[in-house]
Amino acid sequence: MTLNDYLAALDPALRSLFTAQDHEQVLSLTRHRLVDHPHGDLPRWLAALDSLPAGPAPCQLDRDTLQLGEPGSEDSDAVRQSLQGLIPWRKGPFNFFGVAVDTEWRSDWKWQRLAPHLAPLAGRRVLDVGCGSGYHCWRMAAAGAESVLGIDPTILFLVQYLAVKRYAGQAPVWFAPLRMEELPTQTDAFDTVFSMGVLYHRRSPLDHILELKGALAPGGELVLETLVVEGDGQTVLMPEDRYARMRNVFFLPSVAMLTLWLQRCGFTDVRCVDESQTTVQEQRATDWMRFQSLPDFLDPQDPSRTCEGYPAPRRAVLLARKP
Numbered sequence: 001m002t003l004n005d006y007l008a009a010l011d012p013a014l015r016s017l018f019t020a021q022d023h024e025q026v027l028s029l030t031r032h033r034l035v036d037h038p039h040g041d042l043p044r045w046l047a048a049l050d051s052l053p054a055g056p057a058p059c060q061l062d063r064d065t066l067q068l069g070e071p072g073s074e075d076s077d078a079v080r081q082s083l084q085g086l087i088p089w090r091k092g093p094f095n096f097f098g099v100a101v102d103t104e105w106r107s108d109w110k111w112q113r114l115a116p117h118l119a120p121l122a123g124r125r126v127l128d129v130g131c132g133s134g135y136h137c138w139r140m141a142a143a144g145a146e147s148v149l150g151i152d153p154t155i156l157f158l159v160q161y162l163a164v165k166r167y168a169g170q171a172p173v174w175f176a177p178l179r180m181e182e183l184p185t186q187t188d189a190f191d192t193v194f195s196m197g198v199l200y201h202r203r204s205p206l207d208h209i210l211e212l213k214g215a216l217a218p219g220g221e222l223v224l225e226t227l228v229v230e231g232d233g234q235t236v237l238m239p240e241d242r243y244a245r246m247r248n249v250f251f252l253p254s255v256a257m258l259t260l261w262l263q264r265c266g267f268t269d270v271r272c273v274d275e276s277q278t279t280v281q282e283q284r285a286t287d288w289m290r291f292q293s294l295p296d297f298l299d300p301q302d303p304s305r306t307c308e309g310y311p312a313p314r315r316a317v318l319l320a321r322k323p
């Protein structure tokens, strides 16, 4: 599938979600990012994509490791080499024709923590904000969603999504290379909106929550996952500079504070369904993501602290309803 083929296929999918004007805004920005002003590495990534075996192929999207293609039915060395052209692979895991892509994150663990609590996704229109490679989008489609739109500004992640789509093209999963703030506002277009791992990157977290609310249809469900700290309704941490070596980390609220933010933004039925410490088993460097990872970001003398001295990463999943 060429980029133009992808844009042609994306067009009717967006048309079914948005008004004509909103559809044009999303499509033209997508075209601008991919065709008019592409990322410098895009030709190399597209060449790697193109060197993968042709699709479609049998897929199993309801497994913790998303399985694309029949193991052993293609030359493993060639498949591995193509996929290595799309390194770093952060969110997964995947297996292409028997080649295991052991991603930096065990994204399946997050899915297992939250999936039992969701309003059933069957028949719902879903938005996944900051979707990374799209790993969770495929799980949402396998759970019966009518359509899933993932948005993420990182172009490599869009190409990783296209590597899966090559085989799983029938699943109603779409990807637009946009930030949440670039999506049309007040669309009421989605029944479930996920924002996972994005809120702490936003300078203005309440505006992010209001943008998510605007994307939801009345009665729709928000799934908000973010870094939190322990504390009460008056606790929020703002790091002085980096947090766990990450730049652009702004607000880490307690669950009680995050609950208040959601309520002040007009959400109801706000509840925390999971709160857990991120482990070095869940996030670590692998052959498919060779940069530093969580074990390098913690204080070697005291792994309950980041190397800057803040509480180590702890994440919560909150659900809420738009009235």
Ligand SMILES: Nc1ncnc2c1ncn2[C@@H]1O[C@H](C[S@+](CC[C@H]([NH3+])C(=O)[O-])CC(=O)[O-])[C@@H](O)[C@H]1O
Pocket (backbone or CB within 6 Å): 091, 105, 107, 110, 129, 130, 131, 132, 151, 152, 153, 154, 157, 178, 179, 180, 181, 195, 196, 197, 198, 201
């Ligand atoms: N303003 C923004 N709008 C949209 N996406 C953004 C924005 N800012 C950053 N991103 C994107 O949000 C993703 C955050 S990772 C979570 C992935 C997945 N959700 C996960 O829960 O595993 C963080 C983590 O490692 O948890 C990255 O892919 C960014 O490009």
